[in-house]
Amino acid sequence: MAEKMELNEVEVWDGNMAASQALRQAQVDVVAAYPITPSTPIVQNYSSFLANGYIDGEFVMVESEHAAMSGCVGAAAAGGRVATATSSQGFALMSEVLYQASGMRLPIVLTVVNRALAAPLNVNGDHSDMYLGRDSGWIQLDAFNCQQAYDLTLMAFRIGEDHSIRLPVMVHQDGFITSHTAENVKPLSDDEAYEFVGEYKPMNAMLDLAKPVTYGVQTEEDWHFEHKARQHADLMTKVFGKVEEVFDAFEKKTGRKYNIVEEYMMEDAEVAIVALGTTVETSELVAKMMREEGIKAGVVAPRLFRPWPFEQIRKALANVKAVACLDRSSPNGALGALYNEVTASLYQNDNRPVITNYIYGLGGRDFTIDHAKEIFKELDANAKEGRPTTPLQQFVGLRGPKLSFY
Amino acid sequence: MKYLGWDELLPGAILFSFDEEMEKDACEVLPENRPYAETNSHEAYVGDWRVLKPVYNRDLCIDCQFCWIYCPDVSIISRDKKMIGVDYDHCKGCGICVEVCPTNPKSLLMFDEHVENEKALAQWPEKE
Amino acid sequence: MLEIRWHSRAGQGAVTGAKGLADVVSRTGKFVQAFAFYGSAKRGAAMTAYNRVDDEEILNHEKFMHPDYVLVIDPGLTYTADITAHEKDTTKYIITTHLDKEELIAGQPKLKGKDVYVVDCMQISLDTIGRAIPNTPMLGALMKVSGMFELDYFQNAMKGVLAKFPQKIIDANMAAIERAYNSVK
Numbered sequence: 043m044a045e046k047m048e049l050n051e052v053e054v055w056d057g058n059m060a061a062s063q064a065l066r067q068a069q070v071d072v073v074a075a076y077p078i079t080p081s082t083p084i085v086q087n088y089s090s091f092l093a094n095g096y097i098d099g100e101f102v103m104v105e106s107e108h109a110a111m112s113g114c115v116g117a118a119a120a121g122g123r124v125a126t127a128t129s130s131q132g133f134a135l136m137s138e139v140l141y142q143a144s145g146m147r148l149p150i151v152l153t154v155v156n157r158a159l160a161a162p163l164n165v166n167g168d169h170s171d172m173y174l175g176r177d178s179g180w181i182q183l184d185a186f187n188c189q190q191a192y193d194l195t196l197m198a199f200r201i202g203e204d205h206s207i208r209l210p211v212m213v214h215q216d217g218f219i220t221s222h223t224a225e226n227v228k229p230l231s232d233d234e235a236y237e238f239v240g241e242y243k244p245m246n247a248m249l250d251l252a253k254p255v256t257y258g259v260q261t262e263e264d265w266h267f268e269h270k271a272r273q274h275a276d277l278m279t280k281v282f283g284k285v286e287e288v289f290d291a292f293e294k295k296t297g298r299k300y301n302i303v304e305e306y307m308m309e310d311a312e313v314a315i316v317a318l319g320t321t322v323e324t325s326e327l328v329a330k331m332m333r334e335e336g337i338k339a340g341v342v343a344p345r346l347f348r349p350w351p352f353e354q355i356r357k358a359l360a361n362v363k364a365v366a367c368l369d370r371s372s373p374n375g376a377l378g379a380l381y382n383e384v385t386a387s388l389y390q391n392d393n394r395p396v397i398t399n400y401i402y403g404l405g406g407r408d409f410t411i412d413h414a415k416e417i418f419k420e421l422d423a424n425a426k427e428g429r430p431t432t433p434l435q436q437f438v439g440l441r442g443p444k445l446s447f448y
Numbered sequence: 449m450k451y452l453g454w455d456e457l458l459p460g461a462i463l464f465s466f467d468e469e470m471e472k473d474a475c476e477v478l479p480e481n482r483p484y485a486e487t488n489s490h491e492a493y494v495g496d497w498r499v500l501k502p503v504y505n506r507d508l509c510i511d512c513q514f515c516w517i518y519c520p521d522v523s524i525i526s527r528d529k530k531m532i533g534v535d536y537d538h539c540k541g542c543g544i545c546v547e548v549c550p551t552n553p554k555s556l557l558m559f560d561e562h563v564e565n566e567k568a569l570a571q572w573p574e575k576e
Numbered sequence: 577m578l579e580i581r582w583h584s585r586a587g588q589g590a591v592t593g594a595k596g597l598a599d600v601v602s603r604t605g606k607f608v609q610a611f612a613f614y615g616s617a618k619r620g621a622a623m624t625a626y627n628r629v630d631d632e633e634i635l636n637h638e639k640f641m642h643p644d645y646v647l648v649i650d651p652g653l654t655y656t657a658d659i660t661a662h663e664k665d666t667t668k669y670i671i672t673t674h675l676d677k678e679e680l681i682a683g684q685p686k687l688k689g690k691d692v693y694v695v696d697c698m699q700i701s702l703d704t705i706g707r708a709i710p711n712t713p714m715l716g717a718l719m720k721v722s723g724m725f726e727l728d729y730f731q732n733a734m735k736g737v738l739a740k741f742p743q744k745i746i747d748a749n750m751a752a753i754e755r756a757y758n759s760v761k
Contacts, residue, residue: 255463256465
């Protein structure tokens with residue numbers, strides 16, 4: 043029996059510690075991991091919890107991230123609660139197996155500490171790896187601070203493991219800006235957390251020898267399409283309701299309210315920033331400042347990045363005049379992913395705001411209060427003119443001549 | 449096998465080995481008594497993959513079970529440690545059973561697919 | 577909002593110091609942040625760490641700051657790092673050095689006219705802890721200069737933060753904090 047850990051009402055944890063404590067409290071059966079900066083401390087803390095008797099489970103050291111996720115797939119198919127962590131290049135190496143995990147409908151929890159993708163090599167935070175995962179069939183939740191990294195990791199188990207869902211879940215946090223920044227975190231006690239997550243209920247477990255099952259079948263053109271359609275249909279129709287249900291249960295337990303799309307001061311907002319990660323909170327702070335300058339600013343943030351909250355985004359931005367979509371990943375030859383998703387969503391509304399795209403913060407480049415102020419001012423001009431007063435895509439915080447397109 | 453629509457599929461593209469849940473572990477039930485599902489590879493005939501076939505000679509066999517252990521496709525039929533024969537529906541003719549057979553002459557030998565087993569047994573070689 | 581910037585070398589404990597400070601402050605009901613700039617720095621490389629303290633939840637995640645306090649825990653960095661970057665008129669400097677304040681300012685003229693305090697955290701940590709880990713003495717000096725907490729209160733809170741260490745190490749750190757508190761000038 044695992045030992046319980048005494049926690050303070052308020053702990054000062056960085057995002058990595060927050061995630062590893064949530065994994066410990068969920069009493070994961072198997073963690074197969076190959077550590078990589080900046081997510082290394084998640085599995086390092088986890089293995090130390092295990093070695094010190096705080097977890098009943100297995101920690102499997104493997105030879106690569108591909109093997110890490112493969113180990114997770116095997117353990118999850120066998121019938122255990124499974125989780126791991128990664129970042130950046132490790133995430134990229136895992137990507138082949140990410141599709142295996144979701145296609146086999148294995149509810150693995152992957153805590154992703156977002157980091158830039160090489161080349162050039164960089165250990166700092168941006169959203170390149172998170173974006174790389176967006177077509178992999180996983181549920182993707184995004185934390186904007188350390189508390190949320192903890193809360194969402196606990197909730198991820200309950201969402202993904204539900205027998206009506208059975209999908210793997212990524213919980214994203216910003217590399218260093220969240221993962222290595224210590225903040226106030228209010229944890230649940232071990233008992234409360236485990237009660238919330240619930241005991242793992244296996245479904246179609248490979249090691250059930252009275253009812254054996256084959257995972258990883260081959261299908262060609264006669265069956266493959268139907269299986270992929272089934273997975274997509276479940277993502278599109280079942281996940282939103284389940285996420286809301288788990289968010290509600292979490293609010294009842296902790297008082298902390300989560301939404302599929304978070305809205306800050308959107309009741310009367312005329313201009314809005316749409317962003318992910320820590321940038322959401324910095325933008326929220328700046329939106330408050332802009333209100334003092336007479337600009338009705340708000341912030342909209344997809345808490346759930348996949349499946350894409352199409353209806354919730356349409357509703358959140360139904361009445362605004364100008365929107366800025368902030369992408370922290372190089373689009374490499376296109377408009378940003380968030381821009382494309384938001385624009386496609388709002389195209390179906392009667393009110394079509396002016397929508398512009400900002401590329402920022404690559405490789406951990408600081409996103410400052412001044413950057414957000416400048417964006418809100420440009421949005422205000424777009425709202426007043428009723429058309430873009432700037433190019434559609436602009437780079438923020440970049441040295442050299444101003445870079446923009448369209 | 450009937451084609452199913454996307455809404456009729458089991459999530460995860462999984463296939464159950466048997467049509468019904470068994471009362472005990474499958475390993476405790478003899479293959480002929482297991483309720484194999486239509487999608488189980490046990491139900492598929494792959495004998496025509498073979499060019500050469502192993503023929504089994506009961507008179508020489510010492511029931512050592514080497515062939516049963518080494519067969520990569522579970523195509524050696526053995527009951528209570530007694531060799532019975534070869535499952536020609538699934539044997540692909542790899543010849544490993546012949547390779548590992550320790551008797552002299554061997555109790556398993558490869559013959560052309562078209563040679564009848566009685567004729568094969570009649571031309572069995574002598575001890576070397 | 578109170579903002580603090582630490583100048584340190586990787587391995588001297590600035591991150592641990594910043595997190596320890598955040599931990600102590602959080603116990604008074606305030607909101608805290610502690611973070612650092614890493615890169616792929618090796619032990620000995622110059623680095624910076626940061627604290628934010630506020631009565632409200634801290635939403636600001638920018639790395640940029642105008643510090644209220646600059647804490648320099650390696651003597652050499654006074655001369656080689658840009659310790660006055662983004663300073664305010666009111667920024668207070670607490671600098672580890674064996675020199676007295678006048679000698680220090682003579683050697684680093686850009687500190688002239690600033691609110692500078694000196695304390696020999698290196699010698700204090702060597703004498704008390706037995707290793708050059710100048711982070712906890714710097715916290716003692718910060719308590720004295722800022723008046724953030726009384727010495728007794730801070731020492732007790734730090735005992736909680738250091739609880740996982742053996743008693744000998746806790747006692748050494750307490751002595752280091754006290755000596756720095758009393759000797760910062």
